Amino acid sequence: MPILEVRGLKVHYGTQEGTVRAVDGVDFTLNEGESLGLAGESGCGKTTAALAIMGLLPRNGRIAGGSIGYMGYDLASLSDAQLRGFRWKHISIIFQGAMNALNPVKRVGEQIAEPIVLHDKVDREAAARRVGELLELVGIPRDRASEYPHEFSGGMRQRVMIAMALACNPRIVIADEPVTALDVMIQAQILELLERLKRELGLSMILISHDLSVMAETCDTMAIMYAGKTVETGSVTDIFKAPNHPYTKDLIAAFPDIDGPATLPAYIPGLLPSLVDPPAGCRFHTRCKYAWSHCVDAEPPLLPVAEGHRSACHLNTSEPPSR
Amino acid sequence: MTREPYLVLRDFRVWFPKRRGFLEALRRGTPDYVRAVDGVDLDIGKGEVYCLVGESGCGKTTTGKGILRLVEPHSGDVFVGAPPAVLREYEAARTAHDEAKVESIRRRWSLSYKEHVRWSTGDVLRFLAAALAATAIGTGVTAALFAGLLAARATGAAFVASALAGIAVGVVGTIPPVKVRDRVPRYMMGFALIATVLGDLGGVAFARWAAGNSPRLDAVLAAAAALDPIGILVQIAAAVSTASFAAKRAIRYWRARIGIEADKLRKLRKTLQIIFQDPYESLNPKHSVFDIVSEPLVVNRLTKAPAETQARVRQALHDAGLRPPEDFLYRYPHELSGGQRQRVSIAGALVLEPDFIVADEPVSMLDVSIRTEIVELLLDLRDAKGLTYLFITHDLSLAWVLADRIGVMYLGKIVEQGPKAQVIRNPRHPYTKALLSVVPVPDPERRRQRIILRGERPDPAHIPAGCRFHPRCPVAFEACGWTAEEVLETLREIAAAGGGSAGFLQGASRDGPLAIRVPSAGPTDAWLRRARGDAPGPQGDPGDRDLGRFHQDRPARVRGADPPRGRPGHGGVVPPVLGGSLCGPGRVTSGSSWGPCLPGRGTRSRTWARCGSGT
Numbered sequence: 059m060p061i062l063e064v065r066g067l068k069v070h071y072g073t074q075e076g077t078v079r080a081v082d083g084v085d086f087t088l089n090e091g092e093s094l095g096l097a098g099e100s101g102c103g104k105t106t107a108a109l110a111i112m113g114l115l116p117r118n119g120r121i122a123g124g125s126i127g128y129m130g131y132d133l134a135s136l137s138d139a140q141l142r143g144f145r146w147k148h149i150s151i152i153f154q155g156a157m158n159a160l161n162p163v164k165r166v167g168e169q170i171a172e173p174i175v176l177h178d179k180v181d182r183e184a185a186a187r188r189v190g191e192l193l194e195l196v197g198i199p200r201d202r203a204s205e206y207p208h209e210f211s212g213g214m215r216q217r218v219m220i221a222m223a224l225a226c227n228p229r230i231v232i233a234d235e236p237v238t239a240l241d242v243m244i245q246a247q248i249l250e251l252l253e254r255l256k257r258e259l260g261l262s263m264i265l266i267s268h269d270l271s272v273m274a275e276t277c278d279t280m281a282i283m284y285a286g287k288t289v290e291t292g293s294v295t296d297i298f299k300a301p302n303h304p305y306t307k308d309l310i311a312a313f314p315d316i317d318g319p320a321t322l323p324a325y326i327p328g329l330l331p332s333l334v335d336p337p338a339g340c341r342f343h344t345r346c347k348y349a350w351s352h353c354v355d356a357e358p359p360l361l362p363v364a365e366g367h368r369s370a371c372h373l374n375t376s377e378p379p380s381r
Numbered sequence: 382m383t384r385e386p387y388l389v390l391r392d393f394r395v396w397f398p399k400r401r402g403f404l405e406a407l408r409r410g411t412p413d414y415v416r417a418v419d420g421v422d423l424d425i426g427k428g429e430v431y432c433l434v435g436e437s438g439c440g441k442t443t444t445g446k447g448i449l450r451l452v453e454p455h456s457g458d459v460f461v462g463a464p465p466a467v468l469r470e471y472e473a474a475r476t477a478h479d480e481a482k483v484e485s486i487r488r489r490w491s492l493s494y495k496e497h498v499r500w501s502t503g504d505v506l507r508f509l510a511a512a513l514a515a516t517a518i519g520t521g522v523t524a525a526l527f528a529g530l531l532a533a534r535a536t537g538a539a540f541v542a543s544a545l546a547g548i549a550v551g552v553v554g555t556i557p558p559v560k561v562r563d564r565v566p567r568y569m570m571g572f573a574l575i576a577t578v579l580g581d582l583g584g585v586a587f588a589r590w591a592a593g594n595s596p597r598l599d600a601v602l603a604a605a606a607a608l609d610p611i612g613i614l615v616q617i618a619a620a621v622s623t624a625s626f627a628a629k630r631a632i633r634y635w636r637a638r639i640g641i642e643a644d645k646l647r648k649l650r651k652t653l654q655i656i657f658q659d660p661y662e663s664l665n666p667k668h669s670v671f672d673i674v675s676e677p678l679v680v681n682r683l684t685k686a687p688a689e690t691q692a693r694v695r696q697a698l699h700d701a702g703l704r705p706p707e708d709f710l711y712r713y714p715h716e717l718s719g720g721q722r723q724r725v726s727i728a729g730a731l732v733l734e735p736d737f738i739v740a741d742e743p744v745s746m747l748d749v750s751i752r753t754e755i756v757e758l759l760l761d762l763r764d765a766k767g768l769t770y771l772f773i774t775h776d777l778s779l780a781w782v783l784a785d786r787i788g789v790m791y792l793g794k795i796v797e798q799g800p801k802a803q804v805i806r807n808p809r810h811p812y813t814k815a816l817l818s819v820v821p822v823p824d825p826e827r828r829r830q831r832i833i834l835r836g837e838r839p840d841p842a843h844i845p846a847g848c849r850f851h852p853r854c855p856v857a858f859e860a861c862g863w864t865a866e867e868v869l870e871t872l873r874e875i876a877a878a879g880g881g882s883a884g885f886l887q888g889a890s891r892d893g894p895l896a897i898r899v900p901s902a903g904p905t906d907a908w909l910r911r912a913r914g915d916a917p918g919p920q921g922d923p924g925d926r927d928l929g930r931f932h933q934d935r936p937a938r939v940r941g942a943d944p945p946r947g948r949p950g951h952g953g954v955v956p957p958v959l960g961g962s963l964c965g966p967g968r969v970t971s972g973s974s975w976g977p978c979l980p981g982r983g984t985r986s987r988t989w990a991r992c993g994s995g996t
Contacts, residue, residue, distance in 0.1 A: 243833070
């Protein structure tokens with residue numbers, strides 16, 4: 059059952075160079091109790107999309123179109139005051155960069171208690187009890203609530219960030235690069251924790267990462283983004299076993315596989331296009347090995363290629379000219 | 382394929398002294414260390430790609446930087462391009478404990494060798510004599526001076542001023558004209574300073590006494606007071622001579638050190654280069670690409686004319702794949718993409734035409750879609766220029782596709798190394814197994830049994846006794862964490878019960894280094910069975926084999942059951958490294974390997990692991 063439906067979301071930033079179309083048509087559906095992976099290279103608009111859902115865009119950013127459907131509301135059209143009712147109590151976020159996202163001069167417990175006091179309107183004591191519960195939930199001893207972030211290791215800080223995101227019993231948690239910059243072993247610990255929490259608390263989760271192999275292990279469905287657009291969505295098995303979009307194929311091929319042959323993976327030549335002046339037609343045509351004139355002329359729509367599997371590529375609808 | 386070793390590390394350590402207070406320093410002789418790299422043995426063949434993998438904080442980067450002397454190694458040796466004969470000689474001398482021979486080879490070849498200019502007894506005596514003379518002269522003159530002043534019924538203010546002047550002269554006179562780094566001259570100068578000040582104070586005391594007891598000597602003392610300026614001059618001269626003595630010592634020390642080391646370092650910088658992890662941080666934003674790439678040439682004064690510099694920079698940029706170089710020469714880092722920046726870093730390393738490059742996570746900050754491009758470039762450069770790489774990465778999948786050999790590092794030690802196929806496909810050490818089990822694979826259907834280690838790596842300032850991995854090891858048994866003392870006790874018990882064959886406990890004396898030779902399977906198996914409790918006995922044919930040698934980290938006295946941690950010579954069984962794994966149900970694949978396997982000693986083609994649990 060869909061809990062969050064993002065349709066044609068567009069987010070634009072006003073900058074000196076012009077309008078940056080950071081997110082320019084993102085589509086995905088998050089089902090209840092599932093995790094959705096939002097994948098793509100850096101600068102493809104993953105984090106911006108997440109911030110737009112949370113209503114936390116920076117001052118120069120605005121939602122320029124599309125809808126974010128949640129429980130019959132369109133979060134994209136709500137005012138800031140209305141959004142405040144949803145933020146953290148319904149949808150919360152684990153911010154990117156656990157190393158720097160905590161306030162270094164406030165005790166960890168206070169930082170976790172902040173949203174509880176703010177949203178649940180409870181007194182300090184009840185909040186402190188809740189903080190203790192949360193810390194134990196993420197595997198940190200209760201009494202460390204009175205310590206400062208610098209006394210925690212990277213993995214522990216990430217656990218604190220997770221506890222903070224769970225503070226108000228949200229239904230959806232967005233995890234923005236939760237394991238980037240962590241060691242493989244700590245990464246495995248955190249992913250295991252997220253999976254356990256999802257199971258125990260019945261959470262729905264959006265996992266943002268550039269690391270497809272992490273998604274392969276933890277997500278149910280995936281949305282691949284390129285230069286602000288969703289190019290392919292589907293179940294994890296669809297994406298990895300039957301990738302449709304050339305970008306998805308190239309991206310998967312770029313990961314070295316420790317179980318596979320010891321050969322260097324492929325790479326995608328060229329650079330990510332500018333988001334101020336994106337290429338016409340399909341955004342990937344500048345780096346795509348199948349591109350032909352049609353790709354420059356028209357933008358491919360996101361169309362179903364199989365049950366629950368959609369892809370935005372002209373190859374699905376028209377024949378390339380034979381060479 | 383056996384390659385001629387190009388880079389050889391032996392017992393390489395990088396320890397950082399912990400900061401401590403003055404009183405703490407007085408109380409304890411040796412400082413505590415953070416043992417970032419703690420005894421690494423490494424052989425990298427010419428033209429090889431050696432991948433060092435491990436968690437952050439395990440000492441990978443410190444190893445790389447230590448080889449280049451970007452951080453000072455604590456001990457151990459780095460040989461770069463030393464002839465095989467020299468290396469063989471070195472190994473032989475080390476095995477034979479021929480200290481003088483080892484020292485001479487180290488001095489000539491080891492890049493981490495530090496010159497020590499020791500103080501001879503004569504030096505110390507001469508210094509003391511100079512200091513005493515200065516003190517005596519200072520005391521005498523000052524005494525006369527003050528007594529004279531007092532006798533002349535000088536005011537209190539004059540007395541204080543004069544005393545302060547005396548002390549100031551002593552202090553200023555003893556400040557050496559050069560910055561002295563070595564500890565000993567610094568202590569000696571401190572001593573000279575104290576001596577001079579004490580001399581002055583003594584002079585004041587004497588003056589008081591003299592003035593109090595011999596008021597009749599007024600005339601004599603007044604004459605002494607008249608000599609006041611001369612007295613001060615004499616004192617200055619004495620103090621300066623003392624100080625200059627110490628300074629000369631210091632200069633001699635520096636000359637000796639710099640003379641030998643500077644040559645080696647200069648060679649080092651030309652042949653060894655590093656590519657840093659983060660191209661967004663490691664390039665100076667205020668320098669153009671040309672500035673960045675030409676800097677090594679300028680600093681080392683390698684080019685004679687600007688045109689030559691230009692040509693070499695262009696060539697380096699071209700080699701690094703920035704083509705045509707003219708397009709990039711005068712751009713600034715912010716105008717480049719991540720991949721291009723990393724290419725600039727690579728060009729900066731290439732411009733000196735090095736033989737060996739430490740690549741410190743060169744692609745971890747780059748997008749996946751362009752990583753292979755950079756890795757491919759590095760491999761192409763190896764083929765074109767015969768480069769050798771120490772490739773530092775935390776990504777085992779990357780190591781798998783790119784390395785020739787892989788070393789897995791944990792808490793400052795390499796716990797397993799071997800050809801990549803063996804390390805990845807047939808890991809022996811429990812840590813390697815755990816690491817491999819959690820590597821994410823881009824395939825949702827291939828979910829593996831993950832071995833997730835609990836907790837985090839220990840603090841390298843407090844390295845666990847015994848096998849340093851044992852607190853997190855899923856298969857550890859009690860003995861893995863035993864201290865040297867405990868092992869010794871147990872082995873003694875076995876010996877007393879008649880469990881060991883002759884000579885089994887030789888060399889295991891309380892005062893000597895704990896180096897126990899275990900000539901047959903019997904006693905060790907018994908010990909291990911006991912240690913494991915109900916663990917199964919040895920499988921396979923135990924045969925008559927050498928099971929290894931329990932040794933301490935470095936030869937030192939066996940200490941108590943609770944050894945001071947993070948200090949040299951702390952007790953503990955470091956699992957011996959064999960061509961295979963040690964003991965118990967494990968198989969010893971190399972019957973002739975003894976002690977920590979130095980991969981140059983005929984076992985280089987095999988994988989080895991440090992673990993007591995066997996496989």
